Amino acid sequence: MMPNRFLRCAALFVTLLLGGCVTARVEEIREGHTAIGAADTIAVLGKRDRPSATETEFDFVDCVSKNMGPSVPVVPDRTFRDTLFPWFEPRTAPANTRDLPELISHPRFVERLNNLGVKYLVWIEGSTRRTDSAGTMSCAVSPAGGGCFGFLTWENDSEYEASIWDIKEGRTVGKVSSEAVGTSYMPAIIVPVPIIARVKSSACSSLADQLTTFLTDAS
Amino acid sequence: MYPRLNKAPALVVLLLLAACSSPKVAVDGTFPVPLVNPHPIHVGWYLDDALKTYVHKEKIDRGGDWVISVGSVQQSMFDSLSQGMFKSYAFLDKPEAAAPVQLIFVPVIEQLQFSTPKQTRSKYFEVWIKYKFELRNADGTTRGEFPLTAYGKAHIQNYSMNTNSAALQEAANAACRDAMAFFALQFRTIGPVKTWLTENGLGG
Numbered sequence: 001m002m003p004n005r006f007l008r009c010a011a012l013f014v015t016l017l018l019g020g021c022v023t024a025r026v027e028e029i030r031e032g033h034t035a036i037g038a039a040d041t042i043a044v045l046g047k048r049d050r051p052s053a054t055e056t057e058f059d060f061v062d063c064v065s066k067n068m069g070p071s072v073p074v075v076p077d078r079t080f081r082d083t084l085f086p087w088f089e090p091r092t093a094p095a096n097t098r099d100l101p102e103l104i105s106h107p108r109f110v111e112r113l114n115n116l117g118v119k120y121l122v123w124i125e126g127s128t129r130r131t132d133s134a135g136t137m138s139c140a141v142s143p144a145g146g147g148c149f150g151f152l153t154w155e156n157d158s159e160y161e162a163s164i165w166d167i168k169e170g171r172t173v174g175k176v177s178s179e180a181v182g183t184s185y186m187p188a189i190i191v192p193v194p195i196i197a198r199v200k201s202s203a204c205s206s207l208a209d210q211l212t213t214f215l216t217d218a219s
Numbered sequence: 220m221y222p223r224l225n226k227a228p229a230l231v232v233l234l235l236l237a238a239c240s241s242p243k244v245a246v247d248g249t250f251p252v253p254l255v256n257p258h259p260i261h262v263g264w265y266l267d268d269a270l271k272t273y274v275h276k277e278k279i280d281r282g283g284d285w286v287i288s289v290g291s292v293q294q295s296m297f298d299s300l301s302q303g304m305f306k307s308y309a310f311l312d313k314p315e316a317a318a319p320v321q322l323i324f325v326p327v328i329e330q331l332q333f334s335t336p337k338q339t340r341s342k343y344f345e346v347w348i349k350y351k352f353e354l355r356n357a358d359g360t361t362r363g364e365f366p367l368t369a370y371g372k373a374h375i376q377n378y379s380m381n382t383n384s385a386a387l388q389e390a391a392n393a394a395c396r397d398a399m400a401f402f403a404l405q406f407r408t409i410g411p412v413k414t415w416l417t418e419n420g421l422g423g
Contacts, residue, residue: 055343055372055374057374057376057377058377059377081251082251083251083254084254085251085252085253085254085396085399085400086251086253086254086255086396086399086400086403086404087254089396089397089400090393090397091370091397091400091401092400092404106254106256108254108255108256109254112254
């Protein structure tokens, strides 16, 4: 009887730890046909061009790359930038698809691109921000022990947009956006119990799933 | 008999001290070879000791002492750059040709500046490196000079677990890459270089 109750409590605790509320929304705009062949790869890059003041987090770009389905091989951001250096540095990266024809006119660039097998370039733009926070918590330590008391809550908002370029055709084939909003809580009666809303993670998996579908769905 | 020390608190204090200490960063690693059409010329590089040992030290008001070392990667930078850009190249012991070179570059770092997120109230470490490149003929006579200002930044959120040093190091690394990108792509348009290329039938 006792172990059963303990297990239920532990399960509830784990659920609370993982279970902050997250609402995610994904949208897609298709502007052209896409298909991934057996030898094709894609590159997923974070927007870092100037004079933009924002920069997509490395871990988000990495997360999307790793969560793309097995049917869509991904060339990591750093490998792509190093292999095609200096054409994708913040100073030189193409700002839009109008800049692609000039790049593709360089035979050595195309040769290197073919070696990587990159057919589509996915530019990820956006970030996760804390949009609201409230509550107080105080902690104290004394010779008799310590503890915290209070309640904290905060809201995170993830907004990302992926632009998909057909690099050889020199045009945008579509856009996928992912938004996630979630509120995290941390009540504390002696011990703080974080109930974290995994907002960025949710935005990442939604975006990666939708991108995989977008690229492999031959429509 | 010495009192037995408890190692755990000492370790915690050491870790706290390490976390609070001011960053000392050195740009390291290798740089990619630029993907450009090589110029059919033989160039020489003269990197003096001041460049190869360049260290920027700065005391920030209520921010401690900061040290950024970029000198040790200069040869690696210009080596990678030359592999992609020129038919052949050599590093020279003096700023005049001892090898069959047509053109000599003598780079100097005139200034390095950086800013912390605290100073700019942003989320970025930023680094600016101001180079001056002197251009010399094979006999060592001066042909002119040109400036090159490189910029790199790094977002603190990408390095939150690795203290300020990692972000500052990445910003300095990005500045070095930016210098290479500028040099590789703007080479033909740089005043004294353009003149030399035209005079030697390589312009246009």
